[in-house]
Amino acid sequence: MTRTPTVKAFFDEDTFTVSYVVSDPQTRHAAIIDSVLDFDPASGRTSTRSADLLLEHVRSEGLTIDWVLETHVHADHLSAAPYLARETGGRIGIGSHVTHVQAVFGDLFDAEPEFARDGSQFGHLFEDGERFRIGTIEAEAIYTPGHTPACMVYHVGDAAFVGDTLFMPDFGTARCDFPGGDARALYSSIQRIFALPDETRLFMCHDYKAPGRDYFAWETTVAEQKARNIHVHTGITEDEFVAMRTARDAELAMPRLILPSVQINMRAGNFPPAADNGVRYLKLPLDAL
Secondary structure (H helix, E strand, O other): OOOOOEEEEEEEOOOOEEEEEEEOOOOOEEEEEOOOEEEEOOOOEEEOHHHHHHHHHHHHOOOEEEEEEOOOOOOOOEOOHHHHHHHHOOEEEEEOOHHHHHHHHHHHOOOOOOOOOOOOOOOEEEOOOOEEEEOOEEEEEEEOOOOOOOOEEEEEOOEEEOOOOEOOOOOOEOOOOOOOOOHHHHHHHHHHHHOOOOOOEEEOOEOOOOOOOOOOOOEEEHHHHHHHOOOOOOOOOHHHHHHHHHHHHOOOOOOOOHHHHHHHHOOOOOOOOOOOOOOOOOOOOOOOO
């Protein structure tokens, strides 16, 4: 039985997001992880251009999509999960702590009364340590809070999809200043990733080209992260990491698409209900963040 999934990456340079199709080469069953719905904030228009590239790959390879997975409620791009689930029959999954995100941002955006804060918009809520399969390949959901209170790593065979918890070693780690973020929790979560076998392939959700690097990159290993991550390599104490992360976060601007992204993604990628005129609207809270 193979432990090595086939991983196909799709990079969206507009949001610096990497989406993945991870498949079992024996059965051709697969999962889509961290998809992107294209969004133009100037016009409010959306499109499925990026998601359609994933679908082209799925169809050309004859893959059966079992899962459409989210590592967390993204603050930098809109998710195409509902579109991909409709097109493929895959089940949308996210960590069970998404309910905490829904509670905070449901209030911030004054969500409609019928907006459920119980995660029911998603097809499945993963618990920490929950095991599942992609074809014959065993997978595990690992709870990794810190960047958000609902982050999950999906460990699939010899690969792990880490969301925003880690970036490439020369870029470091995720910010922790969003509501519910916690630098100490992030440090502990990273130690859980570091406890995986050294040869485990790690796949990032984003890359921004670290200083001195003129190409995008999104794959590394546990061993490389432990040896070279500029924020949290082996030997960095929790207190040192928290001090660095807190100081760094205080200087960061909010992501360009945080307000539209969170409103959509807390709903599993679905749009808010239409107003009486038939148009769907997003809200822009003033002086709230």
